[in-house]
Amino acid sequence: METTITNLKWQLACHVEDIPADGGACVLLGGEQIAIFHFSHPDQWFATQNRCPHKQQMALSRGMIGSTGEACEPKVACPFHKKTFSLVTGECLSGDDYQIQTYPVKVKGDKVYVGISA
Amino acid sequence: MSYAAKPIVVVVGNGMVGNRFCTKLKASNQFRIVLFGEEPRPAYDRVHLSEYFNGKSAADLSLPMTGWFEDEEIVLHLGDPIREIDREQKLVHSSKGIIQPYDILVFATGSSAFVPDIPGVEKEGVFVYRTIDDLERIKKYAPRALSGAVMGGGLLGLEAAKALLDLGIPQTHVIEFATRLMPRQIDSAGSHMLESSLKRLGLQLHLNKSTLAIEGKDRIEALQFADETRLPVDMLVISAGIRPRDELARLAGLQVGTRGGILVNEHLQTSDKNIYAIGECALLHGMIYGLVAPGYEMADVVVNNLTGGNKSFPGFDMSTKLKLIGQDVASFGDPFAAEPDCRTIVFEDRHKGVYKRINISQDGKYLLGGVLIGDAAAYNILLQTVNNRIVLPPDPEDLILGSRGGASEGAGVMSLPDEALICSCESVSKQTICQAVTEKDATSIDTMKKCTRAGTGCGGCIPLVKDLITATLKANGQYVRNVLCEHFEHSRQELFDLVKLHNVRTYAEALKKWGKGYGCEVCKPALASILASCWNETIVKQATIQDSNDRYLANIQKGGSYSVVPRIPGGEITPDKLIVLGKVAKKYNLYTKITGGQRIDLFGAHVGDLPDIWEELIEAGFESGHAYGKALRTVKSCVGSTWCRFGLHDSVSFAIEIEERYRGIRAPHKLKGGVSGCIRECAEAQGKDFGIIATEKGWNLYVCGNGGSKPQHAQLLAVDIDKDTCIKYLDRFLMFYIRTADPLSRTATWLNKMEGGMSYLKNVVVNDSLGMGEQWEQEMQLLVDSYACEWKEVVNDPELRKRFVHFVNAPRKKDPELAFDPLRNQVKAQEW
Numbered sequence: 028m029e030t031t032i033t034n035l036k037w038q039l040a041c042h043v044e045d046i047p048a049d050g051g052a053c054v055l056l057g058g059e060q061i062a063i064f065h066f067s068h069p070d071q072w073f074a075t076q077n078r079c080p081h082k083q084q085m086a087l088s089r090g091m092i093g094s095t096g097e098a099c100e101p102k103v104a105c106p107f108h109k110k111t112f113s114l115v116t117g118e119c120l121s122g123d124d125y126q127i128q129t130y131p132v133k134v135k136g137d138k139v140y141v142g143i144s145a
Numbered sequence: 146m147s148y149a150a151k152p153i154v155v156v157v158g159n160g161m162v163g164n165r166f167c168t169k170l171k172a173s174n175q176f177r178i179v180l181f182g183e184e185p186r187p188a189y190d191r192v193h194l195s196e197y198f199n200g201k202s203a204a205d206l207s208l209p210m211t212g213w214f215e216d217e218e219i220v221l222h223l224g225d226p227i228r229e230i231d232r233e234q235k236l237v238h239s240s241k242g243i244i245q246p247y248d249i250l251v252f253a254t255g256s257s258a259f260v261p262d263i264p265g266v267e268k269e270g271v272f273v274y275r276t277i278d279d280l281e282r283i284k285k286y287a288p289r290a291l292s293g294a295v296m297g298g299g300l301l302g303l304e305a306a307k308a309l310l311d312l313g314i315p316q317t318h319v320i321e322f323a324t325r326l327m328p329r330q331i332d333s334a335g336s337h338m339l340e341s342s343l344k345r346l347g348l349q350l351h352l353n354k355s356t357l358a359i360e361g362k363d364r365i366e367a368l369q370f371a372d373e374t375r376l377p378v379d380m381l382v383i384s385a386g387i388r389p390r391d392e393l394a395r396l397a398g399l400q401v402g403t404r405g406g407i408l409v410n411e412h413l414q415t416s417d418k419n420i421y422a423i424g425e426c427a428l429l430h431g432m433i434y435g436l437v438a439p440g441y442e443m444a445d446v447v448v449n450n451l452t453g454g455n456k457s458f459p460g461f462d463m464s465t466k467l468k469l470i471g472q473d474v475a476s477f478g479d480p481f482a483a484e485p486d487c488r489t490i491v492f493e494d495r496h497k498g499v500y501k502r503i504n505i506s507q508d509g510k511y512l513l514g515g516v517l518i519g520d521a522a523a524y525n526i527l528l529q530t531v532n533n534r535i536v537l538p539p540d541p542e543d544l545i546l547g548s549r550g551g552a553s554e555g556a557g558v559m560s561l562p563d564e565a566l567i568c569s570c571e572s573v574s575k576q577t578i579c580q581a582v583t584e585k586d587a588t589s590i591d592t593m594k595k596c597t598r599a600g601t602g603c604g605g606c607i608p609l610v611k612d613l614i615t616a617t618l619k620a621n622g623q624y625v626r627n628v629l630c631e632h633f634e635h636s637r638q639e640l641f642d643l644v645k646l647h648n649v650r651t652y653a654e655a656l657k658k659w660g661k662g663y664g665c666e667v668c669k670p671a672l673a674s675i676l677a678s679c680w681n682e683t684i685v686k687q688a689t690i691q692d693s694n695d696r697y698l699a700n701i702q703k704g705g706s707y708s709v710v711p712r713i714p715g716g717e718i719t720p721d722k723l724i725v726l727g728k729v730a731k732k733y734n735l736y737t738k739i740t741g742g743q744r745i746d747l748f749g750a751h752v753g754d755l756p757d758i759w760e761e762l763i764e765a766g767f768e769s770g771h772a773y774g775k776a777l778r779t780v781k782s783c784v785g786s787t788w789c790r791f792g793l794h795d796s797v798s799f800a801i802e803i804e805e806r807y808r809g810i811r812a813p814h815k816l817k818g819g820v821s822g823c824i825r826e827c828a829e830a831q832g833k834d835f836g837i838i839a840t841e842k843g844w845n846l847y848v849c850g851n852g853g854s855k856p857q858h859a860q861l862l863a864v865d866i867d868k869d870t871c872i873k874y875l876d877r878f879l880m881f882y883i884r885t886a887d888p889l890s891r892t893a894t895w896l897n898k899m900e901g902g903m904s905y906l907k908n909v910v911v912n913d914s915l916g917m918g919e920q921w922e923q924e925m926q927l928l929v930d931s932y933a934c935e936w937k938e939v940v941n942d943p944e945l946r947k948r949f950v951h952f953v954n955a956p957r958k959k960d961p962e963l964a965f966d967p968l969r970n971q972v973k974a975q976e977w
Contacts, residue, residue: 054952
C-alpha cells in the first residue's frame with residue numbers, strides 16, 4: 028500500500044511535557060480527538076485516533092502502552108476491555124477485525140506536531 | 146477486472162449467514178455485491194439474543210462488517226425487503242421500488258417463528274421470540290405482567306423463558322407439547338435432571354400439554370389446554386419452532402419442500418442454477434439446519450463455488466453445547482442411540498444436578514454420542530472422540546467420570562487425529578493449531594486467534610485450544626513456566642522476591658534488569674502492585690505503569706466518565722458527612738448509589754472535575770476509598786453490641802480499626818473484609834477475603850472467601866482469639882497472600898491452588914511453620930505506617946492536578962462525546 032504524503036499538514040498539538048513519559052494523552056486538533064503516546068526508552072512518539080473502535084469510547088489515550096513480539100511492535104491497550112492496537116499499523120492485535128487511524132508525529136524542541144492529511 | 150465488468154451478486158437477507166457470506170465474498174474481490182435486508186438495522190448476533198435482556202444493546206450484538214466499505218463498497222439496502230424476482234430478466238424488485246439486476250442471486254432469508262394455528266394467537270400480549278424488534282415488544286409489555294408463559298420447551302423456548310426471568314416476571318411458565326424438555330437434543334432422564342434444576346431456579350414447567358386456545362377479551366388472560374386444565378397468564382411468548390422463509394422463492398417458482406424450505410443440492414444451488422440458498426431457509430438432505438455453524442459452512446461453500454471451486458456441503462454435525470439459565474446442556478453425535486444397537490453408560494448425581502450419558506458401540510470400541518446436563522466440561526473432547534472415531538480406552542466410563550486410578554489424564558487432546566476439527570465456527574483443525582504453536586510461536590489465545598482465527602467465533606473451543614497449546618509445548622520439550630507475560634520470564638512471586646532483594650524501586654529498573662521489550666498492560670500493573678506492596682510509595686509517582694483506574698485514581702465508567710468512592714470505614718458515617726456527599730453530588734451532577742460494601746458511589750464525574758470534587762471531599766474529612774485499586778476495599782460491619790440486642794462485641798469499632806489499618810495496601814487483587822457482632826452474621830463476613838465473627842470468648846477468623854461469579858465461603862482459620870491475635874494473624878495472612886499469589890487472583894483462588902490447602906495455610910499463619918511470621922508482621926507494620934491518601938497528594942500538588950484533563954491542549958474543555966440520559970431523577974451513562 029502506498030500512502031500519499033504530499034498533502035500532509037503538520038499541526039502543533041501540544042508540548043513535550045504535556046504527554047507523560049511512557050503514557051499517552053489526548054489532544055483536540057481541528058475537531059478531531061487524537062491520542063499521542065510517548066515511549067521514553069528509546070524515545071519514540073506515536074499518534075492515533077482517540078476512539079476505541081470496539082465500543083466507540085474516547086479512551087485510547089488513557090490506555091497503557093507497551094510492546095508485543097520480538098520486534099517490539101509498540102501497542103496500546105484500551106482501558107475499557109483491553110483490546111490492544113498496534114501504534115504503527117493501527118491493526119487490532121487481540122484478534123478482532125478493528126483498525127484505528129494512525130498519524131505521524133514530529134517533535135521539534137519542546138513542541139509536538141501531528142501530521143494530518145489535508 | 147474493472148468494476149463494471151464484475152458480475153453482480155444480489156444477497157437477499159441480512160442475518161448472520163448473509164453477513165458472513167458477504168464478508169467472505171467481498172474478500173475475493175471478484176464481484177459487486179448488493180444486499181437487501183428486511184430489518185432496519187445492520188446484521189446482529191441472534192445466537193446471543195437473550196443477552197439483550199442482560200443489558201446488552203442492539204449495538205453490542207451487531208456483527209462486524211469488516212472490509213465491506215473498502216474500495217468498491219457492498220451496497221446495502223436495509224429495511225427494504227425484496228418483493229419479487231424476475232428470473233427471466235434476472236432482476237429483483239424491492240419494496241421501495243429498486244430494480245436491481247443480478248448475475249447470481251443468494252437467498253439467506255433465514256426463518257421466522259412458527260406460530261401454531263391456535264384460536265387467540267392474535268391477542269394482545271402474545272409474542273414470538275426471534276428478532277430484536279420482538280424482544281423490544283416483549284420488554285415493553287413485561288412490566289405489566291405478573292405471570293408469563295413460553296410455549297415450547299426447546300432450545301429457543303428455554304432461552305425465551307430465561308428472558309422472562311431476566312425481565313423480572315414473578316411467575317414464569319414453560320409449556321411443552323412433548324413429554325420432555327429439548328426433545329430434539331436430550332433424552333428423558335436428561336430432561337428430568339434439567340427440569341429439577343430449572344424448577345429450583347423458579348421456572349414452572351408443564352410438559353405433555355397441548356394448548357387448545359388462548360383466552361381473554363382483547364388481551365391474553367389464560368391458556369386452555371386439551372386436558373381441560375387452564376393456566377391464567379398475562380403474557381405468552383411462542384417459541385414452537387422455526388419456519389423457513391421461502392415465500393419469495395415459492396413466488397419465483399423455485400422448488401420448495403412440502404414442509405417448507407428452498408430445495409438445494411450439495412452446492413447449495415436451487416432449481417435455478419443462478420440462484421443459491423444458504424442457512425435456515427435452505428432444505429438439504431431433507432432437513433433444515435437450524436444452527437449458525439452449518440449456515441456459516443454453507444456460506445463458505447457458495448463462496449468457494451462462485452470463486453471457481455467445487456466444494457460441496459457435507460452435512461453437518463448438529464451437536465450443541467450451551468448454557469441454559471446457568472445450566473450446562475450438551476448433546477453430541479447420536480444422543481438417542483439405544484440398546485441393542487449400542488451400550489450406554491449413565492452417570493447421575495441428583496444432589497448436584499448432573500446427568501451424563503454416553504452411547505458406545507457394541508464392541509466397546511467407539512463413542513456414538515451422548516448427553517451432558519449440569520456439567521459439560523467434557524463436551525469438546527467427547528465430540529472429538531465421536532467425530533474422529535477415536536478408539537475408546539478400556540474403561541470408557543473414565544470419559545465422563547474422570548480417571549479415578551493412578552493413570553494420568555491429559556493424553557486426551559494429543560490423541561486426537563491431526564484433521565480433528567477444533568474450532569467449528571472457523572474450521573480450524575488440530576494440526577493447524579499445533580503448527581501455529583510450533584512454527585509461529587502462537588502460545589497464547591490472543592496470538593492463536595490472530596494466527597488461525599480459532600476461538601474467534603462462539604469461543605466454545607477456547608479451553609480445548611488452551612489445552613492443545615500447553616500439550617504441544619510440552620510435547621516439544623518446552624518447559625511450561627508460570628511467567629508473567631512475554632516481557633518477564635518470571636512468576637509474580639519470583640519478581641516480588643527479586644524486587645525486594647535488589648531494592649528495585651521503579652518499573653523501568655525492573656524491566657531493564659529482568660525484562661525485555663517495552664512492557665505491556667499485564668506486567669506494568671503487576672509490577673506496580675509489587676512495588677506498592679514492597680515500598681508503599683504512593684502510586685501517583687509512577688502513574689503510567691498503573692492500570693488506567695489507578696492512573697486516574699477513579700473507576701472509568703461507560704462513556705469515559707469516572708466514579709468517586711470515598712472511604713466510609715465500617716460503613717459508619719455522620720449526618721454532616723452525608724450532607725457533604727449530597728452537596729458534592731448535586732454540584733457536579735453525579736449519580737449516587739449505595740454500594741454492596743456499605744459506601745456511597747458517585748458516578749458520572751468528568752476527568753477534569755475529579756481534583757475539585759476530591760478537594761471538597763477531603764476538606765470535609767473524607768479520604769480515598771481505593772475503589773479503583775487492587776487494594777482493600779471495605780470492611781463491612783453489622784451494628785454490633787453498641788445497639789443490637791444480640792451483639793456480643795462492638796463489631797463496628799473493630800471493622801473501622803481493621804479498615805484503617807489495611808487501607809491503601811496494594812495486593813494481587815482487591816480485598817474485602819467483614820466483621821459480625823454475633824453468629825447471625827449480618828455483615829456476611831464469611832463471603833469475604835477475611836471475615837471476623839464475634840463469639841462468647843473472642844473472635845473467630847475466617848479467610849479466603851469471596852462473592853462474585855464463583856462464590857466461595859471463607860474457611861475457619863482460628864477460633865476464639867482476641868483482637869491483637871486476630872490482627873497478628875491477618876498481617877501474616879495478607880503478607881503471605883501479597884507475596885505469593887499470581888496477578889489478579891483473589892484469596893480464594895490462591896488458596897484453591899495452594900498445595901495442602903487450608904491446613905497448610907493454617908500451619909503457616911497460626912503455627913508459623915515457615916518462621917516468617919515476625920518478618921511479615923514487620924513488613925505489614927511498615928506499610929501501615931507509610932500510608933498516605935493518594936487523592937490528598939494530588940489535590941495539594943498543582944503539577945499532579947494537571948494530569949486530570951481530557952485534552953492536554955485545551956485543559957478546560959470537557960470531552961464533547963460524554964453525555965448522560967435521565968434516570969429516576971438522576972442521570973445514567975448513555976448506552977454504548
